[in-house]
Amino acid sequence: MILRRPFFWIIGIAMLAFAAAPLGKNVELRESLVLAAVYIILASNLNMMLGYAGYVNFGSIVFFGLGGYFCLFLMSARDWPLIPAILAGGIAVSFLAFLFGIGILRLRGVYFALATIGVNEAVMAFVNNFEPWGGATGIYLSTGIFQQLGGPASALWIVYYLLVATMGLSLYLSYFVKRSKFGLGLLAIGQNEDAAAVLGVPTPRYKALIYSASAFLPAVAGGLYFFKGAFIQPPDAFDLQLSTEAIVITMLGGQGTILGPALGAFLYEELRGWLLTSATFSSFQLVIAGALLLVIVLFAPGGLMGLLHRRWPNLKRFLE
Amino acid sequence: MSALLEIENLSKRFGGLQAVGSLSFTVVEREILGLIGPNGAGKSTVFNLINGVFAPDGGRIRFRGADITGEPPHRVARCGLARSHQIVQPFIGMSVLENCTVGACFGRGNLPLARARETARETAAMVGLGDRLETPASQLTIAGKKRLELARALSAQPALLLLDEVLAGLNPTEVDHMIGIIRAIRERGTAILIIEHLMQAIMSLSDRIVVLNSGRKLTEGAPAEVARDAQVIEAYLGDPELAKTLKGRKK
16 A cells, blocks of 8 residues: 555655665765765654654754764674664664653743753763763774774765665655654644644653654664764764754755655755855855745745645645 | 533632632533533633643542543543634644544544544534535634534544534524534534523523533523523623513513
């Protein structure tokens, strides 16, 4: 049944395109696609909070950073192989998110958004002083670590394919959540939380669950990303700027849609690449991101997908 | 007739205001019970206490034999108690069908998605929104939104439906239509507790009426008895002399 939905194949084709594009040893293209994949993972998981449940999570990067830390710690101090380490990181971060969620999901609107920044800052301050994780100096992996994947060159390719798979899983997760009863409850919460509760939607449980679920794949991605660099330290792991960019991306593509965050991430990454390399704009990247966010919120609250759907309503059936 | 909802000594205070005080009444199965009273009498607060939006300061609420006092709204809904809001609260970004599906999914039936959609279709048709299933809720008229509010609550297949001023803001034709729908709901076996300011409507709809004033029960009885009660007339018109004159004139 699911195989008959055009959407299922669109995600598959996008993954294949990502996988095939840098073949023939085009390392430069691969590195730019790594970043695009990370953006897509962050944005489409954020979208389940922001677009479905209507909760603005400014600190979603904390999942990415913690995932990286768990993974690198397990690999360096406990000699775990990569795959178990990223999975353990994902599970641990999901569990932590569930606990944080129970605490801060009582807050709404601006207060929730502020609390998510607080969580990120508190975790960063903690890690800065947490000796087992290297404190402010962070964790370095020895170069020998890549031997388990057949040396550095092949390890980078394997990590790239794992990231592309994580990206695909993020999109499928967004899709299945949105099409489920759980997703319907989340959308109801996003529209009017009080009315949803009166209709029987178990709002506290659903919110904590989606907060926790939206932490898993970003944490896995964090593990992969920092393994690839063989190095992690607090300012890189808990970089609020990436969180903010994930929000811009989600809004740009169309919050609440499934493909929107992916489309937004791709365009944003292209734009960012161009701005960073252009002589005139190189230090204006965030200014442009801010202005972009303002324009979207004011003139196209539905983002790119909203514009497409309005122009061609039939498109809704294919591009969800 | 067995009791469906039993309210005992219910109280709620907001700062210095006793919104509801030692209120007791019972709704029996298949009954339409009207809850009336002047503005600020505490009617909507009673609804909010029953379905868990507020926790009461004192008293007990029993629904179908189970104690639901202080339970959060989503648990109360799951027990089979649905309500409509005085100020309609549709999910404006969703279609009529999706709105009703939420009700069917998470209400008493706790239905899976596909079956919830069927139930939602049926209830939407029952309130006359059958040809608007794909319309976004934001595009409905006020009368349409009121019907949607009702359909959404009804999709939960409740044992008891709390209706908070579903007739307010409707024109006479729409009122007649809505009254027909409410009667049809009762025919299906759902008990109804209804707040309404439109006296003619509530007098003809209700089997019994409870009158509230300043959070306390003034009286309770059949519509005709209640309408003749001097205290009730006084509460509404605020002048005992006028109440007597009116009573005299009737004689």
